[in-house]
Amino acid sequence: MSWTDERIEHLKTLWGQGKSASDIAEELGDVSRNAVIGKAHRLGLSGRPSPIKKKATRGATILALTERMCKWPVGDPKHQDFHFCGRPAQLSMPYCAEHAAIAYQPASKKRPDDRKASAG
Numbered sequence: 001m002s003w004t005d006e007r008i009e010h011l012k013t014l015w016g017q018g019k020s021a022s023d024i025a026e027e028l029g030d031v032s033r034n035a036v037i038g039k040a041h042r043l044g045l046s047g048r049p050s051p052i053k054k055k056a057t058r059g060a061t062i063l064a065l066t067e068r069m070c071k072w073p074v075g076d077p078k079h080q081d082f083h084f085c086g087r088p089a090q091l092s093m094p095y096c097a098e099h100a101a102i103a104y105q106p107a108s109k110k111r112p113d114d115r116k117a118s119a120g
């Protein structure tokens with residue numbers, strides 16, 4: 001079997017969700033657990049969240065962000081719990097699939113522009 005873009009994206013998504021390599025292999029089908037691990041390693045996906053939860057899990061801070069991670073800001077930058085999404089980013093995009101869809105959605109609804117007409 002070959003790694004199509006679609007399968008790679010699927011792998012990234014599942015890996016990002018913290019699924020085990022064997023779970024991912026099963027989900028993708030027609031691929032071994034070792035192949036999943038090898039592919040993930042080549043994609044640089046090794047730094048995934050541990051399935052064991054420590055304290056409150058949060059996304060990435062700016063320091064932890066890499067080019068392959070979603071840079072979608074979550075929360076208020078003024079607050080301490082502000083962080084970045086940090087999920088695996090789409091190819092050639094700064095965001096994960098979910099956030100890319102928000103960031104690049106067609107402008108269906110124009111935001112009301114509340115400029116004040118304060119002429120003179």
Ligand SMILES: [Zn+2]
Pocket residue numbers: 070071072085086087095096097098099100
């Ligand atoms: Zn994201």
